[in-house]
Amino acid sequence: MIESMLARTEYIDDVSRSPLSLYDPPHLSSLIYCSLCYSGQVGLGRTSHMVCSHRWLLDYNKHRCRHNRHWEQDRKPPSLARFSYLHMKYLFFSWLAVFVGSWVVYVEYSSYSELCRGHECKNSICDKYRKGVIDGSACSSLCEKDTLYLGKCLSAKPNNQVYSGGWGDLEGVIKCQMEEIPHYNLGAEMEHRKEASPFNKPTKGTSVEKFKEMVLSHLKTKVGEQANLPDLVSLVFSVADYNKDGLISLPESRSMWALLQLNEFLLAIVLQDREHTPRLLGFCGDLFVIEKVPNAPLYGISLPWVVELWIPAGVRRSMDQWFTPSWPRKAKISIGLLELVEDVFHGTYGSFLMCDVSADGFGYNDRHDLKVMDTRHIVPEATFQKAMRERRCDMEEDCLYGADCRTSCDLTKHRCTPEVTQPNLAKACGALKDYLLNGAPSDIQEELEKQLYSCIALKGSAEQMEMEHSLILNNLKTLLWKKISHTKDS
Structure with missing residues (x-):
């Protein structure tokens, strides 16, 4: 009897194209009611099977509508669910941003209070x-x-x-x-x-x-x-x-x-x-x-360290060259650096080595005269050589002071040699190469590039190649002066 009702239920559900589950609560209560009808345990037991079936269908539909209404009320609409997910996501990232920001502020404050x-x-x-x-x-x-x-x-x-x-x-x-x-x-x-x-x-x-x-x-x-x-x-x-x-x-x-x-x-x-x-x-x-040096560093811009992490080295170098004076003024500043090399090389009171020739160590005034900002790494050559003789080494990297003063390692004695492998002029030309070639006039571009690369290729101490050192330095200064001497920037 129940099997026949289930068959009819499945038939009706097939017509409505909405299959029902036997475990749906309204469906189960209707089945129980119908079985009681057929068994005569309720007042309608004397009615025909058709009446009971009809009553069962009405009762089933009523329960299903009521059940679906409650079910729809309990279930959140998709838009509300999406809103809750986005809300939680927003709260999480907000908390993360506050945490990271607080940590950065703490680190910066600690660093500032120490420095x-x-x-x-x-x-x-x-x-x-x-x-x-x-x-x-x-x-x-x-x-x-x-x-x-x-x-x-x-x-x-x-x-x-x-x-x-x-x-x-x-x-x-x-x-x-x-x-x-x-x-x-x-x-x-x-x-x-x-x-x-x-x-x-x-x-x-x-x-x-x-x-x-x-x-x-x-x-x-x-x-x-x-x-x-x-x-x-x-x-x-x-x-x-x-x-x-x-x-x-x-x-x-x-x-x-x-x-x-x-x-x-x-x-x-x-x-x-x-x-x-x-x-x-x-x-x-x-x-x-x-x-005080009013314009510093020599070129480039200072960016927060968080921003620096995301900028590739090549892009960073290009950005540095965007924030520079006009080329004639750059030429005058560069001549100043070449003159500084002359001053510290066999100067009045001895020779000095430039051990960090980077843009951060130099600036210029309003007349575009070069000024040294940080002289901590311009060291007396005599002191440098004495210290290097006493320094123990196992590889070439052990014989480095600052960023640019390097000697070779004598592996037989495990001691650094006293003579630098690259003179001051070569290091200065390396720092000026991109600075000068970017925007250089076309009529001297090729000659300027040739002289700069010849300068960078200098090896050994200046004493060992004093003639070549002086020749390259004078040629560079002459080339730059000739190009800007007729301008107001000179």
Whole structure:
């Protein structure tokens, strides 16, 4: 009996093209009702089978409609489901963005608080100045008059504090050492070692003549044996005597001795009469102030590190060349770099090596004269050679200082050789190649490219090929000057 009803149900469902499940709740209740009808256990048992079947169909349809209505109410429409999914996705990515952003802010703040400790530097310097330990041309302005102030933090290392700032009407860059004095030891990439106090020499009771001997011995170690070293000592004493009274006090001498340990300050004194080195404005202890370079770096733009990660190296180099002056002005700036190479190669007080010739280390003023911004990696050749002789090596990569000063490794002795494999001029030409060739006039493009590649190919120390070195340098300068000499940019 039930099987016949199921057959009829399936037939009806086939007609409606909506097959039913035997496990659908309204279907089951209707089947039970019909079976009771046929068995006579309900009041309709005396009716015909057709009446019962008809009643069953009506009852079934009523239950199915009611059930479907509740089912549709319980089930979410597809658009609502999609909205919930998108909503959850939005919440997840919002949370992720907040988390990553908070982490970046924390890292940047931690880095900033570690790198930028100018207030600590100022407090330390001024405390020693008030106690009479140190003195200098910038001490009164920094600690008493407050006319020398620290502005934007530019530090790249915690122990070398760098700030832009102002001194009256002058704009400058303030550099201060924190906790450690960088002693020139190339054996471990400008190793730093702590001293009990950077201002403990000369000691009380040291005569001026004794202090001169100390300075002479120190400079001989730095720049090597030079015939005119006494002149360099006199230059150092003229800078130390900031009030020009002809006397060097103990606080002044302590400040100068601490500053002479810094290669950057030594180079500022050696090249202070050259136009491509920022002027030394003043000092106090181991803090010193130099002239600010208004346009820096030499070319390119500074981008956030997050953006840098997604830019290919080739695209980055092309972008750097977009943000440069006109070609005649680039030529004048390039001539300045070539003149700087001349200044540091067999200069008045010895030879220096340029160990990081990158755009970040140079800038230019409003007249487009090149200025050195970072002289920490322009090192005395004598000191470099002495340190390299003592450096142990197992491969060529062990004999590298900075980015550009490389020597070879003597594998029989496992020691680095003292002579650099590439002179300053070759490194300068490598930095200028793309800078000069991009936008160069067509009538000198080929000759300029030829001379630049000849320059880059220079090998060995400049002493070994002094004639070729001078010839290439003069040819490049002449080619550039001839092209821009008739323009206002010259």
